[in-house]
Every structure is written in structure tokens, then in C-alpha cells.
Amino acid sequence: MEVSAGALRRNARTIRQRVGEGVAFIPMVKADAYGLGMARTVAALEGEEPWGYGVATMEEGLDLRKLGVDRPVLVCSPTPPGSYRAAVEADLIVSLSDLGGAQALTRAAGEVGRRGRFHLEVDTGMGRAGFDWRTAGEWGPKIEALLDGPVRWEGCFTHFHSADVADETSVSEQWARLGAALESLALPSGEFLLHTCNSACALRRPDFAAGGVRPGIYLYGGVAGEGLPPPAPVAALRARVSLVREVPAGTTVGYGATYAASKRETWATVGIGYGDGLPRLLSNRGHALVKGVRVPVVGRISMDVTVVDVTRVPGVAAGDVVTLVGKGGEEEITLEEVAGHARTIDYEILTGLTRRLPRIWRDDDG
Numbered sequence: 001m002e003v004s005a006g007a008l009r010r011n012a013r014t015i016r017q018r019v020g021e022g023v024a025f026i027p028m029v030k031a032d033a034y035g036l037g038m039a040r041t042v043a044a045l046e047g048e049e050p051w052g053y054g055v056a057t058m059e060e061g062l063d064l065r066k067l068g069v070d071r072p073v074l075v076c077s078p079t080p081p082g083s084y085r086a087a088v089e090a091d092l093i094v095s096l097s098d099l100g101g102a103q104a105l106t107r108a109a110g111e112v113g114r115r116g117r118f119h120l121e122v123d124t125g126m127g128r129a130g131f132d133w134r135t136a137g138e139w140g141p142k143i144e145a146l147l148d149g150p151v152r153w154e155g156c157f158t159h160f161h162s163a164d165v166a167d168e169t170s171v172s173e174q175w176a177r178l179g180a181a182l183e184s185l186a187l188p189s190g191e192f193l194l195h196t197c198n199s200a201c202a203l204r205r206p207d208f209a210a211g212g213v214r215p216g217i218y219l220y221g222g223v224a225g226e227g228l229p230p231p232a233p234v235a236a237l238r239a240r241v242s243l244v245r246e247v248p249a250g251t252t253v254g255y256g257a258t259y260a261a262s263k264r265e266t267w268a269t270v271g272i273g274y275g276d277g278l279p280r281l282l283s284n285r286g287h288a289l290v291k292g293v294r295v296p297v298v299g300r301i302s303m304d305v306t307v308v309d310v311t312r313v314p315g316v317a318a319g320d321v322v323t324l325v326g327k328g329g330e331e332e333i334t335l336e337e338v339a340g341h342a343r344t345i346d347y348e349i350l351t352g353l354t355r356r357l358p359r360i361w362r363d364d365d366g
């Protein structure tokens, strides 16, 4: 897996320019920075002066602290009861979604003897986390009452469920719901961060960015949504040919023998499989680039190897580089194409690439 630090930074700048100066940049580096590697991603983005970083779990927040990150770290997913203490000890900002969480944070902060920092999530339609926007008049005063304790309310956010689709109706509706909830809250004075946008929202509706943006997929070269500008490609996936064979018509390949040569064919065995995160759904459907030529995957993808039909490509030899995602000569296989064949989204392809693949970073803009 080749990762371009330059492309990552270019994508970060595209988002920042879109939302404008003064909007806090909070790159989401959860799931090992969408599979690219958290440490290298943070190193590459530090120069872009992020406000802080977003993660999903307390453990990921601790990973950032171990890397020496002392910027704010926002844990976006709800925190399990047993994790508040560690979050407070590491000075992580947790996201609160209910009063039970608020009480658990207060308790943990009291025990540790350090303020418990939180952002409050307002559920405006995502339905997986957050205080219900409709009942802010009820929970708002209860949160305010806790602010006499060892906790500090530092921000508020919501998450859009459909910013990736061209129809903006639901995004506008969720924005209005957030506004309605905020109106019935007495927000603390002083530094307070309101943030709403993932990648798609930042690109589509920068006017909804409020005080900060939380982009993920676009930074890592994934398409953020319908009709949105394509990112600079960040990750490429390559492997090597380990064996080349000419086979007579009728020869079958792979588990289940789902493909048989229709004539004399040349097959190349490539050293990558689903154990590396190459989706098995690419079996008999996906493509690879060999010497700049697009060739089909034949038979089922195995755990460790994939076979491609290179009959059309002269001179393929063991050791040749095969591209599964990325550019190969004039041709390109995009992450989206692979995600399409695998009936999933760019996010799942990237985060599904396993540890067996070395991440090779190129600092290609110097």
C-alpha cells in the first residue's frame, strides 16, 4: 500500500479553502486513519495546523497521546461507562449523548481530580448517538446543572446522515433541527466549538460548517459524495506477480473452479488476497493493471493470492508489479471502482486493508 503524504495534504487544503479561514480543522484519524496509519497521517497533517484530531474511541485517543499529540483530541463515539476515567486521565474530550454519560464523566473527573472535558452531541436524525434535538428543553437544564462540578462543556456537534447525496433536503433539515435545539440551550460563555460537517458537508455546504469541520474520507482519497470534486488519490495498492503460466483451454482456477480457460491463456499468480483486504467480491469481476494494461481477475480470490489473465499482455514475468488500486501507466483503477465491484463504499475498502500490507509513505511534495 503506497500512501502519498502530498496528496493527503492537498486534500486537507481543498477542504480548508472550501470552509474558509477561522474554521477549526479536525481531521478524523479513527480506524488507524482509515487504514492509512495514524502515526504517519498525523505527522503529515501537523504542518496544516489542525485544531485537534477526531477519533472514535478512548483507546484511539490514548494512541494519539502516546504519539505525543498534545492538541485537543475529540472522541466522537459514545464512551462505554468503564472508559471515562482513562479519557479524563489522558485529557481527551468525550462526546456526551445522555445524562448517564454526563454523570459518569462527572464521577470520573472527581476521582481523577481533573476536569472532564466534553462536547455534547445533538441527534438531529442520525439516530445512533446524541441527545434528541426535540427535547433540548428537558435535558439542557440538567446538563447546565452539572457544570458546577468538575466538568467543562467545550462544544456541541451533530452528524449528517446524507450529506453524500446530491439532494440537500435532509442536510438543511438537520441543520435547522440543530438550530432549534441550540436556541433552547444556555451555552457556556467563553471558548465553545460548534461543528457539524463531515467531508461531504464541508464540500457541499461550507455555509453549514459553523466553527469546525471533521473531514475523514476525502483526506484519504475517497470520494465524499455525488457531484463533489474528486480528491487527489492518496493510496495505491500494488503486489507482485509471483508465477506466470500458460494453460490449455479447459484449465480451471481457484476454489470452486469458477473459471475455466476458454482457449490457450496466460495466467499470472499475484501475491495478494482477501487476507490482505482485497475484497473477495472482486472474484471474476475485478481488474488489475499489468504493464499499463487492464486485465481481469479470473476465478475466486484466495486468502493469499489472486490470479489474473494476462494473455493480452506480452512478456509478463515473475516480479512484475501489479496495480489493484491506483495508476498503472495511462490506466487507473480507482478506489470507487473497487468499492463498486465489492458492493461497498471507499471507507470499507480502505479500513479493510490488513496489517499484512506494509504502508509505504512517500513525502512526494518534499
Ligand SMILES: *Cc1c(COP(=O)(O)O)cnc(C)c1O
Pocket (backbone or CB within 6 Å): 028, 076, 159, 197, 198, 199, 200, 214, 215, 216, 217, 218
Ligand atoms: C467518521 C466521522 C466523520 C468523518 O466522516 P467522513 O465522511 O469520513 O468525512 C465525521 N464526524 C463523525 C462524528 C464521524 O464519526
